[in-house]
Amino acid sequence: MTESNVRVRFAPSPTGPLHIGGVRTALYNYLFARQNGGKLIFRIEDTDSTRFVPGAEDYIIEAFNWLGIKFDEGVSFGGEYGPYRQSERKDIYKKYVQQLIDADKAYIAFDTPEELDKKRAEIENFQYDASTRMQMCNSLTLAKDEVEKRISEGHQYVVRFKIEPGRDVHVDDIIRGDVSINTSVLDDKVLFKSADQLPTYHLANIVDDHLMKITHVIRGEEWLPSAPLHVLLYEAFGWTDTMPRFAHLPLLLKPVGNGKLSKRDGDKLGFPVFPLEWHDPKSGDVSSGYREQGYLPQAVINFLALLGWNPGTDQEILSLDEMVKLFDLSKCSKAGARFDYVKAAWFNHQYLLKQDAMDWTPEFDKILRANGIQSTPEKEAQVVEMMKMKVIEYVDKENNKKKRNVSFVSDLWPLTKFFFVAPDVYDTEDKFVRKNWKKSENEEECTSTMMKQLLAIIEKVDDFSVDGLKAVVDAWAEESGARPWNAWRVALVGAGQGPDMYELSAFLGKEETMKRIESAISQLG
């Protein structure tokens, strides 16, 4: 790929963990940069000192590291256009704000937040704009020396953008086409805040994108309404010839109900909305993460990529390299996409199928330990290891061609626990148990009668191997017409799942097999 001048950025605010919607925005930026041989820049927009959350920045970096999204420049990655943290660029913004004031494109306003609140309460739909600014307390209405006096006396002030009304501003959006808005509905946006002496998003964003030579701004749809304002700012600075192109991505919506995806939805429906687990430093709350839930990063990426974009073919499983080749901003959908976490699990299943089940053993070890399965003096490591191999063999029959219904490695435990532990109780509510373990007035028809016979036969088997068992039991079944397998399964597994009964019995051994059958007879009658 040849070098190009394409430069895009992902610029989160360190106000908490990275939202999954932000991950998708970053992904699209990444795909676009890679495809065009350009650069992806990581900028931290920490201009709201009141919402700063310690640890958020590191979290975001770690999340992208896990996901495999690599940045070329930015906070912690270096580069020639730094600093990439906005709180470290205060002097730069001050200079550019002054430039706007000098050019009469912006003005100083002394109205306090309290005064503005009062105004908004008094007047319905009050807006600080061309229609009201001459009634307010600012450098447009005050004498020049009065303004200087107030500043020298330390009065707090903001800088507002002076928007001239009655003009249609056009934004040529790559995804949405021409979007236009009349400047009369815009207000004189605050560009520089008095409280923390920092610029607002709008100003910092335009100045940084310009200085960092950003060519394409790919961001969420929530920014579309302020895009015309940004165009106006580029004009005010005289930077229209290098203004980046815009692409506003559709938002991620709640799986059910109305509104955009929020942290609450994840809590309620049981799926993560953050890439990594997050421990809130203030509240102490823990939010689950895709990584900790057992998702593979490629699965998360693949799922997210297709939420709002698709290659125009039926292909759904795409590697990052394939996505880079096929990605196309103009093929992004325009409407918001509901977040279908069921399909996210399916993607994980697909990626799990691609893996060698042996790769799961570290994760599986953790699960086993959590369930009390570990090597002890009585149960040697070898034995545990053998059991694990049996599970892998069972789950991964025929080398990746047939895998059990495993969406997450953690699914292995409920799917295979019978290899390790006997059913603690037999669930008579279970459909399979009810169907295959019959009770009757007539003792002949009772399942327990048949199982007692099976028990007697098993006890006499000397060669307790699959073949040895099969020979004896098949012969008995043939002769008596008994069909013991399902009830046998009830006894050993406690449910309608698991491998062939001869295989399972041989694996468990004569003693354990008999113990479980006896236990079933006594419990189920």
Add this chain to the structure above:
RNA sequence: GGCGCUUUCGUCUAGCGGCUAGGACACAUGCCUCUCACGCAUGGAACACGGGUUCGAUUCCCGUAGGCGCUGCCA
């Protein structure tokens, strides 16, 4: 309320004037089978509504309705 964006199966979407409106998830059924799962096969399921433009609209335009977003000295 104002402004902007948006609207194809339950969900994600293909479609860029003429198609039996395609795929995937989910769901259902069947095959396989000592069970479950995998796999395979099959099935149900959509162009929000009303006007135009056109020989012809899912596709283009305008309304209406619904959805989403913005409307902070937040980003």
